[in-house]
Structure formats: C-alpha cells, structure tokens
Amino acid sequence: MKLQLTKDKTIEIKFPSGGAKSVRDITGIELFATGETECPAIRLVYKKKAWHIAASGFAKAPNGDLPMRWEDTPHQPVWEMPHEFTSPHAALAVNSPMATFAQSTADAVVQDMMTGLAAQDEKSTAGDKSQPDGKRRFGIKREQPALPAKKPSAQQENPTRKPPFPGAGTPVSENGRRFVVRPMAEANFHLCASLPEFQTLWLSRLLPEGKRPTASSIQVAESALMASILLQPEFIAADGNALAIFMRPEATYLAGYKKGEPVLWRRCPGVGGVLAMRDAVRNTLGLDEELVDSVLNESLIDPRPALEPFVRPILSQLSLSLDYLTSKHGLKFDHAFLMGVGAGTSHWSTYAEESLHLKLVSPNPFDGLELDKGVDAGDASRHLVALGAAIAGAEVTA
Amino acid sequence: MKASSFHLNLLKQSETLSSSPVRLRIMLPVGALLACIGLLVWWGVLFTQIVLTKTQAHSIEEDLATKNSAHAEAIQKRDLARELKLQLEQLEYYKSGVRSIGEPLAKFAEIVPLRVQLKEMSITPPMPQVLMPPGLKVPLFGPTENVETQKLVIAGLTTKETPVVSLMESLETGFEKLVTSERKINSFKQDNAEIDGRKLLSFEVEYTMPERRFAK
Numbered sequence: 001m002k003l004q005l006t007k008d009k010t011i012e013i014k015f016p017s018g019g020a021k022s023v024r025d026i027t028g029i030e031l032f033a034t035g036e037t038e039c040p041a042i043r044l045v046y047k048k049k050a051w052h053i054a055a056s057g058f059a060k061a062p063n064g065d066l067p068m069r070w071e072d073t074p075h076q077p078v079w080e081m082p083h084e085f086t087s088p089h090a091a092l093a094v095n096s097p098m099a100t101f102a103q104s105t106a107d108a109v110v111q112d113m114m115t116g117l118a119a120q121d122e123k124s125t126a127g128d129k130s131q132p133d134g135k136r137r138f139g140i141k142r143e144q145p146a147l148p149a150k151k152p153s154a155q156q157e158n159p160t161r162k163p164p165f166p167g168a169g170t171p172v173s174e175n176g177r178r179f180v181v182r183p184m185a186e187a188n189f190h191l192c193a194s195l196p197e198f199q200t201l202w203l204s205r206l207l208p209e210g211k212r213p214t215a216s217s218i219q220v221a222e223s224a225l226m227a228s229i230l231l232q233p234e235f236i237a238a239d240g241n242a243l244a245i246f247m248r249p250e251a252t253y254l255a256g257y258k259k260g261e262p263v264l265w266r267r268c269p270g271v272g273g274v275l276a277m278r279d280a281v282r283n284t285l286g287l288d289e290e291l292v293d294s295v296l297n298e299s300l301i302d303p304r305p306a307l308e309p310f311v312r313p314i315l316s317q318l319s320l321s322l323d324y325l326t327s328k329h330g331l332k333f334d335h336a337f338l339m340g341v342g343a344g345t346s347h348w349s350t351y352a353e354e355s356l357h358l359k360l361v362s363p364n365p366f367d368g369l370e371l372d373k374g375v376d377a378g379d380a381s382r383h384l385v386a387l388g389a390a391i392a393g394a395e396v397t398a
Numbered sequence: 399m400k401a402s403s404f405h406l407n408l409l410k411q412s413e414t415l416s417s418s419p420v421r422l423r424i425m426l427p428v429g430a431l432l433a434c435i436g437l438l439v440w441w442g443v444l445f446t447q448i449v450l451t452k453t454q455a456h457s458i459e460e461d462l463a464t465k466n467s468a469h470a471e472a473i474q475k476r477d478l479a480r481e482l483k484l485q486l487e488q489l490e491y492y493k494s495g496v497r498s499i500g501e502p503l504a505k506f507a508e509i510v511p512l513r514v515q516l517k518e519m520s521i522t523p524p525m526p527q528v529l530m531p532p533g534l535k536v537p538l539f540g541p542t543e544n545v546e547t548q549k550l551v552i553a554g555l556t557t558k559e560t561p562v563v564s565l566m567e568s569l570e571t572g573f574e575k576l577v578t579s580e581r582k583i584n585s586f587k588q589d590n591a592e593i594d595g596r597k598l599l600s601f602e603v604e605y606t607m608p609e610r611r612f613a614k
Binding site for chain 1: 399400401402403404405406407408409410411412413414415416417418419421423
C-alpha cells in the first residue's frame with residue numbers, strides 16, 4: 001500500500017501479497033494509435049478462477065496531444081474513462097515517436113542511458129527536417145533563453161559519468177528519459193523500453209487521482225504488443241515457445257518466446273505495417289479503401305500480385321529469425337502466430353507454407369479469455385495493444 | 399508463463415495515484431485528528447463524571463451526616479412519643495378504671511332501715527402493685543394486674559336481724575356499681591351498747607365490690 005503523506009513525500013507499506021500481483025481488475029488502454037481517433041480499451045477482470053474481458057471498446061481520446069517538448073507538459077488534460085472501464089487500475093500503452101523498445105545488451109542500454117534525450121533529439125531532428133521548427137524541437141531545449149532555467153543534465157555536468165545498469169523492472173530516469181529493462185531468455189540480452197521523462201510524467205497524471213481508473217502501468221505500445229499473446233491457448237499449449245509476427249499500422253515486428261520468456265524482438269527493416277500493406281493492395285489493384293478488406297478475405301479477386309511483394313520481405317526476415325531461434329536456442333516451430341493483420345491472413349499462411357513450410361495462425365486475440373456479456377470479439381485485432389497492456393499490467397500468470 | 403517478464407512499466411511507484419476517492423493522505427490525518435478529539439471528549443466526559451461523582455459523594459456524605467443527627471433526633475422523638483403514648487394508654491387504663499360510687503352512695507342513705515345505725519362503711523385498700531419488679535431499672539407506669547378487686551365493709555348496730563337483712567336485700571338491686579351479690583357476714587353478735595334499755599346487735603358485712611378493670 002502506498003501512502004502519500006504530502007505531495008512530495010510518499011511512504012510505501014509492502015504486504016506479503018501486495019504489489020502488481022494483486023491486480024485483479026485492470027483496464028488496458030492504447031493511446032495515440034496510428035489511424036485511430038479514439039483509444040482502444042479493454043477491461044480485464046479475474047473472477048471465478050479465470051480472466052474475463054469485462055468490457056471492450058473505445059474511449060474518447062484525451063483532450064490534448066502527447067507533449068513533444070518539456071514546454072508542452074504544463075498543459076495537462078484530465079482524462080476520465082467511460083463507466084465500463086472504471087477499474088481500479090489502468091495500464092497505458094503509448095504510441096510515441098519518441099519511445100524506444102528494443103532488444104539490447106547491457107552495454108547498449110547503458111550507452112542509451114548516457115546519451116539520453118539528446119541523442120533522440122538529434123536523431124529525430126535529423127530524420128525529419130521537413131517538419132516545422134516547433135515540431136522538430138524534441139526534448140529539452142537547453143539553449144532557449146526565453147524559457148525558465150532548467151537544471152543541466154547529468155551528462156553535461158559530468159560527461160564521463162556512467163549510469164548504473166537498472167534493476168529488472170525498475171524504472172530509472174537518466175538524462176531526460178525514463179528507462180526500464182527486463183532480462184530476456186538469452187544471456188546478456190535485455191528488453192529495454194524508454195520514453196522521454198516529460199511524456200511519462202504527462203501520462204502518469206493523465207488519469208486524475210481519486211477517480212477510477214488511475215495509471216498503475218505505463219508501457220510503450222510495442223512492449224504491450226509482445227505480451228498480447230501470452231494467454232493464447234496455442235501459446236500455452238506450446239509451453240510458451242512461439243514465433244510471432246506482429247503487424248502494426250506503421251511497422252511489422254517479429255517476436256520469439258522461449259518457455260514463456262522473451263527471446264527475440266526485432267522490427268522488420270524496410271517493411272511498413274498494415275497501412276503500407278493496404279496501400280499496396282489498393283494502389284496495385286486500383287481499389288477503394290472500403291474494398292480492400294473484402295478483396296483480402298474473399299477469393300473473387302486474387303490479391304497476390306499486390307500482397308506478395310509486401311509479404312516476401314517479411315517472410316525472409318521470419319526465416320532469418322527462425323534460423324536464429326533454431327540454431328541458438330534449439331527451438332523448432334511448425335507454425336507461427338500472425339497477429340494484427342486484420343484481413344488476408346489466409347494468403348499470408350499460403351505464402352509461408354510455400355516458402356518456409358511454416359503455417360501462420362491468426363487466432364482471435366481474445367482467445368483464452370472468457371468474454372462477459374456484451375463484449376464484441378469481432379473487433380479484437382484493434383485491441384491487441386490494449387489487451388497486451390492489461391495482461392502485462394496485471395502480471396498474469398498462465 | 400509469467401507476464402511480469404513482459405511488464406516494462408515506466409511508471410515509478412512514487413508516481414502511482416490512488417483511484418480511491420478516499421485519499422489516505424487526507425483521511426489519515428483527519429482520522430487521527432478525529433480520534434484525538436474523540437479521546438479528548440472521552441477523557442473530558444470521564445473527568446466530568448469523576449468530578450460529578452466526587453461532588454455527589456461529598457454532598458451525600460454531608461446529607462448523610464445531617465440526616466444522621468436528624469435520624470437520631472427522630473428516633474429520640476419516636477421513643478418519646480412511644481413513651482408518651484404508653485403513658486396516655488396507662489392514663490386511659492386508669493380512666494376506664496375509675497370507680498364511680500358517688501351515686502350509689504348517695505342512694506345508700508335511702509335504703510338504710512330505721513333500726514340500723516351504721517358505724518363504719520369502709521373500702522379495703524387494694525393489694526399493693528409491684529411496680530418495680532426485680533431486674534427492672536425504671537418503674538412501671540401502671541398496675542401490673544389489669545383487674546383489681548376491693549371489698550366494701552359495712553359495719554353497724556341494729557336492734558334485731560331483720561333490718562340488716564332488709565338492708566342487704568335493698569343492696570341487691572340498683573347498687574351494682576357499688577357491690578356485687580357476693581357478700582360475707584363477718585360478724586353478727588351482741589354488742590355492749592344499749593338503746594332504750596335494749597341490748598344492741600353489732601354486725602359487719604363484707605361485700606365484694608365490682609371488679610375495677612384497667613383496660614380500654
């Protein structure tokens with residue numbers, strides 16, 4: 001139990017069964033998803049010895065954009081969730097261009113921590129020079145005289161200072177960024193997520209105190225995505241050994257699991273996401289946006305000429321990952337998960353079987369969970385990140 | 399499978415806000431304050447009760463002391479009243495024990511025959527009462543016996559027996575207050591005195607008088 005004595009002073013009383021493990025009612029919310037005007041949300045409740053989806057839907061987006069500079073953080077909106085999502089806890093999964101989520105070695109993590117926000121600032125500025133000044137200026141604006149003086153970063157004070165490697169699951173602030181790491185099933189590798197400090201603070205105060213829900217977890221969307229298949233029956237049946245392709249609107253990711261622990265996470269280089277795939281189908285076949293789903297799902301028109309050029313590079317990357325997991329970890333797969341595609345999964349599976357002799361399965365993301373009355377599982381692929389955030393936030397044990 | 403391996407939570411514990419509308423940082427001091435106030439009130443009530451009880455005990459003690467003397471006085475008065483009542487009762491006994499013999503004595507002269515000369519008419523004194531029985535410190539107020547019996551002795555001279563018999567017969571009716579039917583002739587004999595040359599006879603008759611009762 002956490003006891004806030006004053007605004008600045010907090011004491012924490014730890015009970016034997018306390019902490020995140022005691023979370024039995026949590027709402028996972030995805031924020032600022034590309035292509036979504038509202039926020040996908042899922043309420044996960046543990047009752048009758050099973051996890052239930054008590055509510056699934058979309059919440060109105062907070063009144064304000066995610067801040068991209070320290071100066072924007074004073075504009076703190078107050079966000080209230082619809083009644084069906086008023087659980088005690090909320091796990092927020094944020095899509096931020098300034099977020100990072102990667103598989104790294106300890107040295108790389110420490111290097112990232114030393115570089116902090118400055119590197120991200122430089123990287124973002126260099127990578128997007130077409131944007132106006134206000135949009136390009138990420139991070140701490142140290143040189144802007146009109147702003148109130150800020151404490152110089154630790155790196156400026158002591159450029160050679162090497163920050164200590166953070167403990168697993170313990171968030172640390174370093175050089176204007178918030179970092180958290182978790183060890184992977186492979187030695188010396190860690191999953192590392194980071195967000196700018198001001199974005200984390202902004203998110204932490206988004207849901208007001210004293211009203212349900214309040215944020216108990218802030219994750220980057222990719223991190224939540226990785227946890228989204230943990231309750232899948234096929235994943236559990238395979239003893240937690242799995243290979244998965246996660247399609248996001250703007251990118252495609254490959255994830256490997258070994259005995260339920262993360263062993264691989266990588267973004268497919270040079271490949272876009274669902275939006276790119278749909279664009280390819282639409283442009284190649286000369287379709288309207290409304291017809292893309294029906295073309296991908298039905299056999300009336302063969303989308304192969306449009307879909308195959310998009311899928312092949314992904315399957316090549318999948319093949320590399322498969323080889324890596326087989327040679328390095330001795331894992332063999334006859335199928336892989338394909339999540340977040342929406343339409344056209346059968347074509348994907350056909351291509352994979354042709355080239356890799358690997359079957360791609362696309363289960364409903366809500367499989368393995370009990371659905372309460374009124375919950376619609378039809379739109380489940382849009383809730384993948386929210387579901388993953390809730391599963392990770394509740395620290396579910398399957 | 400543990401989802402905790404995938405929980406890369408960027409939120410620090412110190413930043414976690416409570417979703418409960420009851421905020422402990424407010425409610426705890428308020429609760430503590432209310433508890434302190436409650437304790438103070440309780441102690442205040444307790445102290446007041448102690449003071450009140452002490453005052454009450456003191457006043458009861460004072461009252462008791464006053465009532466003790468009043469009680470003693472009342473007991474004394476009650477004893478006195480009882481004593482007076484007993485005295486009054488005794489007086490009532492004496493009152494009811496008064497023997498009214500004036501009227502029969504007034505009539506007595508009328509029934510005395512001509513040939514009878516009364517020499518003596520006396521009432522024997524009653525038996526003395528034991529008003530101080532052994533072991534008693536204070537004498538009794540009244541007689542120990544409720545019934546007192548006296549004798550009326552009529553002595554006189556006569557010329558012959560007949561007048562005396564006539565006198566005795568006269569006394570049988572209308573003189574119940576003076577004598578009863580119980581009588582005893584103590585003497586009837588020749589006397590030395592003479593009248594008209596005739597020797598006179600002396601007589602003495604003892605009548606039992608009606609019982610004198612000391613009762614209500």
